[in-house]
Amino acid sequence: MDSPNFDDASDMSIPTMSVNNKPVQIDGEARTLLVHFLRDTLGLTGTHVGCDTSQCGACVVMMDGRAVKSCTVLALQAQGSDITTIEGLISEDLHPVQAAFQQHHALQCGFCTPGMILTALDMIHRNPVLDEEKIRHELEGNLCRCTGYQNIVKAIKSAADQIRSE
């Protein structure tokens, strides 16, 4: 049996994660949430804190390819994981989902948009077929107080169709 290490972290190797393909060390208190680590320690402020009660989805990031609410994950729980934030999507051009949001006017104030886009990406990856009903069901964890969702649904459908056809 492995004997547990009872000396708090002192002689353990420093935990790391990968954020937008760059290795980073996780420091700070154990209670640091992933969202605060991303925003305050790494300065990646595209990930937002909306409700802080796991409801609204403004803080959604990708963790090992799945969308998660980063306000409900400790930074230390993400050790060894690959994290992608909204900042990690852009290369030369906007990502196809971002471009679709722009084209379809899928945002007004923009506060929910990073979480919406990462949620959209996750649902496009997981669902071979995305119709309006499915998109609406998949958006249950993301609140938008401006758009009434109509154009968000349109943008996701169009991005899904475009990504599939590539």
Next chain:
Amino acid sequence: MYAFNYHRAETLDQAQDLLAHYDDPKILAGGHTLLPTMKQRLANPSDLVDIAAISALKDIQHVGSMLSIGALETHAHVATSPIVQQAIPGLAALAGQIGDPHVRNRGTLGGSIANNDPAADYPAACLALSALIHTTRRHIKAQDFFIDLFETALEEHEIITRVEFPVPETSAYAKFPNPASRYALVGVYVAKTRNGVDVAVTGAGPVVFLATDLAEALTRSFMPGALDGVSINPEQLNDDLHASAAYRAHLIGIMTRQAVTTALARV
């Protein structure tokens, strides 16, 4: 959140040693109940023992007449597992209705039943399917496991390792979600086996319970119409700002009929 120390266990033995070593430790799985509770300062553990890296708790198997699901399996994984979909489609469909996609990507079977929220979905499936809950110390029948509001038969630091579900002839879950929280305002799991029918109700009372009158009527005839004239007593049901006890009693009848219709379509 109050401050705490964090430990990551790689094996079950290590987790048990860590839990035995500290003052007031708590097990951390998906964190989608525990962390919100800690953020509200309703829980204040000295130490968190993260069990998420213990691979022995991640496993889905269908052997003979039993479907076994590891405690760390996420709701998303259970919902989309071809093994679960084939063995007990009602259980896969239930997992796909928990919370939202992000919650399903993190929340686990073990965490859900250990927490025993009165409106959680999995307890209804465990009870209706007569599941066996395996822990680091013993195995516990579902009917002896869910004791009261947020209270289970688990002892201090006892870790759920997996849950075994006997595969029924057919089964289905029907949920009326609270539109704000997505937890069950009323959820009913109906399971039909060779020995009869069981009906478990979540969301309506302080803890999940078996609706024996409904089950007896359905054992006589497994049709929605068999429930005509069977009344549900609202006396012990929750009565709060979300729904009155009488409305919940009404919903139990409706959800049971829906579950029977879905279960029949699966035969």
